Amino acid sequence: MIFGRTERGKAPVEPVTLKILVAGGFGVGKTTLVGAVSEIKPLRTEELLTEAGRPVDDTSGVEGKHTTTVAMDFGRITLREDLVLYLFGTPGQDRFWFLWDELATGALGAVVLADTRRLEDCFAAVDYFERRSIPFVVGVNCFEGASRYPAEDVRQALDLDSAVPVVLCDARGRESVKEVLIEVVQHAMAYAAERRHTVTG
Numbered sequence: 001m002i003f004g005r006t007e008r009g010k011a012p013v014e015p016v017t018l019k020i021l022v023a024g025g026f027g028v029g030k031t032t033l034v035g036a037v038s039e040i041k042p043l044r045t046e047e048l049l050t051e052a053g054r055p056v057d058d059t060s061g062v063e064g065k066h067t068t069t070v071a072m073d074f075g076r077i078t079l080r081e082d083l084v085l086y087l088f089g090t091p092g093q094d095r096f097w098f099l100w101d102e103l104a105t106g107a108l109g110a111v112v113l114a115d116t117r118r119l120e121d122c123f124a125a126v127d128y129f130e131r132r133s134i135p136f137v138v139g140v141n142c143f144e145g146a147s148r149y150p151a152e153d154v155r156q157a158l159d160l161d162s163a164v165p166v167v168l169c170d171a172r173g174r175e176s177v178k179e180v181l182i183e184v185v186q187h188a189m190a191y192a193a194e195r196r197h198t199v200t201g
């Protein structure tokens with residue numbers, strides 16, 4: 001985690017910068033989410049989905065999808081004058097799992113994007129962050145045509161701890177994505193405070 005230092009009495013304030021991961025299964029909208037909120041042109045590493053990859057790249061539900069992330073997405077958003085998030089979108093396909101540890105280093109928290117038509121695709125991401133004690137929120141990307149489920153149902157289906165926020169969102173919508181990111185930051189702060197309390201108390 002990289003913290004900018006603020007010097008008292010000096011303006012403008014140098015912002016605190018936090019690293020947030022955007023994870024989840026294949027084609028769930030991670031690249032879309034980073035692109036929707038980033039104030040810089042997002043760095044993308046998209047490659048065309050090929051005929052050869054068809055047996056392993058299941059595009060059902062996202063038939064319009066022609067590319068996939070092979071390394072990462074990178075974007076930046078200033079949530080407040082003194083708070084900047086660096087967003088790292090992970091590749092969704094299992095064959096790129098070896099990149100995750102690199103991407104997760106120093107992350108304050110994560111968004112696990114989920115599609116209710118293929119909820120099982122985000123199990124691996126949920127498991128990954130639980131094992132490493134990286135606080136995360138689940139963002140349910142509400143694709144048109146997918147049934148809407150209350151957040152509580154998604155929590156139960158994913159067997160999530162009651163403290164993990166579940167937020168319905170639209171990965172294409174800037175305001176919607178911002179809400180999810182604010183939720184991650186708040187959750188991560190609460191999580192850190194809780195841990196401090198457990199250690200010192």
Ligand SMILES: Nc1nc2c(ncn2[C@@H]2O[C@H](COP(=O)(O)OP(=O)(O)OP(=O)(O)O)[C@@H](O)[C@H]2O)c(=O)[nH]1
Pocket residue numbers: 025026027028029030031032033062064065066067068069070090091092093141142143144170171172
């Ligand atoms: N209808 C609808 N389409 C969406 C939404 N979010 C993403 N899409 C589309 O779904 C497809 C997949 O989006 P991506 O952002 O590439 O998904 P990804 O999770 O980055 O995919 P990988 O990197 O390959 O795992 C694209 O064609 C998007 O335009 C959404 O909320 N609604």
Ligand SMILES: [Mg+2]
Pocket residue numbers: 030031032068069073089090091092
């Ligand atoms: Mg992607």
